[in-house]
Amino acid sequence: MFIDQPFQTTLAAKIQLEDIGLHSGRYVRAVICPAPANSGIKFRRIDVEESLQTVPAHAEYATEARLCTRIENGEGVGLETVEHFMAAFAGLGVDNAIVDIDASEAPILDGSSKPLVDAINRVGLTVQPARRRHLVVTKPIEVQLECGAWARIEPADHLEIDIEIDFEDTAIGKQNYHYRHGNGKFEAELAGARTFCQMRDVEFMQNAGLALGGSLNNAVVVENGAVLNEGGLRMENEFVRHKALDCLGDLYLLGMQIRGKLTSFRPGHALSTKLVQALWRDTMAYQIIEDGVPMASSDGYALPEVAAAAAV
Numbered sequence: 001m002f003i004d005q006p007f008q009t010t011l012a013a014k015i016q017l018e019d020i021g022l023h024s025g026r027y028v029r030a031v032i033c034p035a036p037a038n039s040g041i042k043f044r045r046i047d048v049e050e051s052l053q054t055v056p057a058h059a060e061y062a063t064e065a066r067l068c069t070r071i072e073n074g075e076g077v078g079l080e081t082v083e084h085f086m087a088a089f090a091g092l093g094v095d096n097a098i099v100d101i102d103a104s105e106a107p108i109l110d111g112s113s114k115p116l117v118d119a120i121n122r123v124g125l126t127v128q129p130a131r132r133r134h135l136v137v138t139k140p141i142e143v144q145l146e147c148g149a150w151a152r153i154e155p156a157d158h159l160e161i162d163i164e165i166d167f168e169d170t171a172i173g174k175q176n177y178h179y180r181h182g183n184g185k186f187e188a189e190l191a192g193a194r195t196f197c198q199m200r201d202v203e204f205m206q207n208a209g210l211a212l213g214g215s216l217n218n219a220v221v222v223e224n225g226a227v228l229n230e231g232g233l234r235m236e237n238e239f240v241r242h243k244a245l246d247c248l249g250d251l252y253l254l255g256m257q258i259r260g261k262l263t264s265f266r267p268g269h270a271l272s273t274k275l276v277q278a279l280w281r282d283t284m285a286y287q288i289i290e291d292g293v294p295m296a297s298s299d300g301y302a303l304p305e306v307a308a309a310a311a312v
């Protein structure tokens with residue numbers, strides 16, 4: 001159990017996962033490798049030139065994307081749909097890892113973080129000889145979108161996520177969820193919750209060249225008040241739990257575990273990305289704590305290095 005302990009962790013061994021990409025529909029391979037202490041989570045696009053491959057999973061590198069979280073390095077090399085990987089790392093307490101991917105999006109797997117959690121748990125984690133850092137929210141930050149969605153993060157002793165969704169289709173409707181991060185909580189409450197959409201959105205997205213790999217194998221699909229997947233839902237409130245999973249993954253773009261409470265109405269990736277960037281850039285709104293002691297300022301925490309391509 002690696003959430004409530006003071007040292008950094010990485011994977012004990014490499015793991016490999018293969019599946020299609022949600023948007024491209026193409027086959028993608030991901031290899032998650034152990035990484036040194038204080039290196040954070042990084043993705044590597046192994047299908048491009050070596051000097052351009054590294055894309056740090058950090059708020060500073062998050063960019064606009066439709067229906068997913070995208071990160072992009074200074075050379076314009078990007079990667080989409082990283083959120084379920086990030087949620088698994090945040091949820092299990094993985095501080096450092098390198099994820100090699102041979103395409104421009106991560107594999108969708110079953111639309112949840114469960115296959116990742118199972119694979120990581122099979123090899124286990126190694127505790128590293130470096131203290132874990134936490135980002136402690138010290139001042140509320142709030143952002144909103146024109147559609148009326150909003151998100152706020154404020155001081156709290158633990159990471160808590162309190163969200164509400166409101167969908168027209170009565171199969172989803174209005175749902176609330178409160179998540180309190182801690183050992184075993186992610187696996188028990190969120191990891192298996194799958195991404196979802198409305199049938200009419202599938203046609204719209206596929207006409208726009210998106211979600212070409214989407215199917216009932218990797219998403220819950222609803223239409224006219226009914227769940228179309230055989231076997232129905234995996235758990236009560238699966239929809240809002242998945243949104244909490246997405247929020248946890250997006251918050252991990254701050255590069256470390258967080259102490260603060262997120263409240264959000266109609267959360268989505270554009271909103272979460274806006275929130276983590278607003279928080280990260282307001283250095284008066286948080287402290288980075290190591291071993292119970294605040295580091296001098298956010299200056300004491302170096303941003304992950306972008307691929308040194310420009311220098312080569």
Ligand SMILES: [Zn+2]
Nearest residue numbers: 083195242246
């Ligand atoms: Zn998701």
